[in-house]
Amino acid sequence: xxxxxxxxxxxxxxxxxxxxxxxxxxxxxxxxxxxxxxxxxxxxxxxxxxxxxxxxxxxxxxxxxxxxxxxxxxxxxxxxxxxxxxxxxxxxxxxxxxxxxxxxxxxxxxxxxxxxxxxxxxxxxxxxxxxxxxxxxxxxxxxxxxxxxxxxxxxxxxxxxxxxxxxxxxxxxxxxxxxxxxxxxxxxxxxxxxxxxxxxxxxxxxxxxxxxxxxxxxxxxxxxxxxxxxxxxxxxxxxxxxxxxxxxxxxxxxxxxxxxxxxxxxxxxxxxxxxxxxxxxxxxxxxxxxxxxxxxxxxxxxxxx
Numbered sequence: 001x002x003x004x005x006x007x008x009x010x011x012x013x014x015x016x017x018x019x020x021x022x023x024x025x026x027x028x029x030x031x032x033x034x035x036x037x038x039x040x041x042x043x044x045x046x047x048x049x050x051x052x053x054x055x056x057x058x059x060x061x062x063x064x065x066x067x068x069x070x071x072x073x074x075x076x077x078x079x080x081x082x083x084x085x086x087x088x089x090x091x092x093x094x095x096x097x098x099x100x101x102x103x104x105x106x107x108x109x110x111x112x113x114x115x116x117x118x119x120x121x122x123x124x125x126x127x128x129x130x131x132x133x134x135x136x137x138x139x140x141x142x143x144x145x146x147x148x149x150x151x152x153x154x155x156x157x158x159x160x161x162x163x164x165x166x167x168x169x170x171x172x173x174x175x176x177x178x179x180x181x182x183x184x185x186x187x188x189x190x191x192x193x194x195x196x197x198x199x200x201x202x203x204x205x206x207x208x209x210x211x212x213x214x215x216x217x218x219x220x221x222x223x224x225x226x227x228x229x230x231x232x233x234x235x236x237x238x239x240x241x242x243x244x245x246x247x248x249x250x251x252x253x254x255x256x257x258x259x260x261x262x263x264x265x266x267x268x269x270x271x272x273x274x275x276x277x278x279x280x281x282x283x284x285x286x287x288x289x290x291x292x293x294x295x296x297x298x299x300x301x302x303x304x305x
Contacts, residue, residue, distance in 0.1 A: 008057040009065075016066045019043055026074050026269055034141050035272060037075030041096075044070075044079065050095060053087045060084060064174040064229035068222060071178025072185070074272045076142055078108040080171035081116070084229070088167045089116070089125065089160065099168065099283065100147045107279060110135040110145030116164060117153050123161040124153035140279040141272050166228075166237040168284055173225035173240035176280050180218045180244075180251050183273040187211065187255045190268075210254050217247040235297030242290035248281040 005013065023040050044050060053063035063083040070079050081097035098112035102119055109115065110133045115126045128150055138144040156164060191207060224240035252274045259270055284290070 006057065009062050012052060012058055012062050013065055013069070015047075016049070016069050019047075019049075020069055020073055023073050023075055026272075033139055033271065033275065034143055035075040036143070037073065037077035040070070040073065040075055041077035041079075044077070050079075050082045050086070051091070053083055054091055060087075060170075060229040060232065061226055063087075064170065064226055067171065067174040068178040068181075068225065071175045071276075072182035072273075074182075074269055076276065078111065080175045081168070084171040084174065085116070085164060085167045086114075089156070089164050093125070094127075098145070101283065101285075103147065105136045105138070105144045105146045107140075107142040107144060109133050109147055111143060112145075115147065115150070116168070117147070117150075118165075121158075121161065122155060123164050124155040126150040126153045139275060141275040142279055162234065165284070166232065166234045169237035169241035169290070170225060170228045172280055172283055173221060173228065173237070173244040176244040176248065176277060177218060177222040177225050179273045179277050179280070180214075180221060180247070183251065183255050183270060183277070184211065184214055184218060186270055186273070187258050191258055207258055210258070214251050214254055217243075217251060221247060233297075235294065238290050238293035238297055241284060242287065242294050245281045245287045245290060248277050252277055 019040070022043075023037065026035065049066065052058040052066065053060045055062075067080045067083055070077075078096035078098065081099065082095045086093060086095060086097055094113040096108055096112045097114050097116065098106055098108040100106050100109060100115055100117045112133070113127060115128060115133075117124045117126050126147075128147065131148065132150050133145050133147055136144040136146045188211065191211075221240070221244045224236070224243050228236035228240040256270065256274060259268060281287075
């Protein structure tokens with residue numbers, strides 16, 4: 001999908017790029033699974049960037065572009081749900097946001113002020129109090145938390161829940177697009193300097209073909225995420241999330257293999273993106289749930305295949 005940004009949208013994405021440039025680095029002493037992005041979150045909050053989807057001149061496409069760009073950073077902050085889901089479930093709700101699915105641990109749950117509590121097709125909103133959530137140790141490169149109990153969950157109507165699920169899928173696809181691109185960029189850099197048989201790994205045709213295949217998949221994820229953000233259509237959103245989650249396995253496998261054994265060590269940065277991809281690949285019911293929704297919303301019984 002080719003499109004031209006308006007002057008306002010171009011200015012916004014340029015500002016996001018400038019903010020991101022300040023957080024592109026990884027501290028030399030860092031050797032953990034999760035790199036916190038508290039300073040990034042504070043800067044975005046101070047600049048009002050979490051509300052850009054509600055600004056007529058910007059809209060959800062700009063928010064999706066911002067989510068995709070910021071997901072490329074090695075640090076993590078709760079950005080996607082606040083930028084893309086919050087405007088559609090209650091722009092006045094306090095952030096950070098987090099998703100709890102069927103009682104499982106979730107990303108940013110321990111830090112969240114507003115929880116989207118999903119149980120099957122039902123979704124409700126809760127505001128955890130003291131003792132309602134607890135951090136969970138995890139290999140995923142996100143801060144994970146567990147909901148232990150709340151004073152009450154306010155159920156959304158069926159229509160509101162469907163809208164929330166649509167935008168959760170769009171947020172998932174947009175974030176995964178950025179993570180995949182960052183992981184590919186890191187691999188391109190590594191294979192450009194790492195030598196084997198006296199040549200950089202990136203000059204070997206077999207690896208170049210595999211990286212090209214990954215690049216095509218990633219471009220498709222980004223395109224579908226932006227298309228879904230533009231249309232707000234449930235079928236588009238499910239298709240974007242499906243392609244993102246379906247591509248996750250091949251992309252993470254190929255890129256880690258190109259790093260060799262070093263790709264599985266904390267000294268290398270690749271896990272900061274691929275482990276986040278793995279966490280997102282199982283959200284919203286995983287690949288099966290997206291496929292079922294695509295079949296339901298994108299095709300009809302009398303439509304030729």
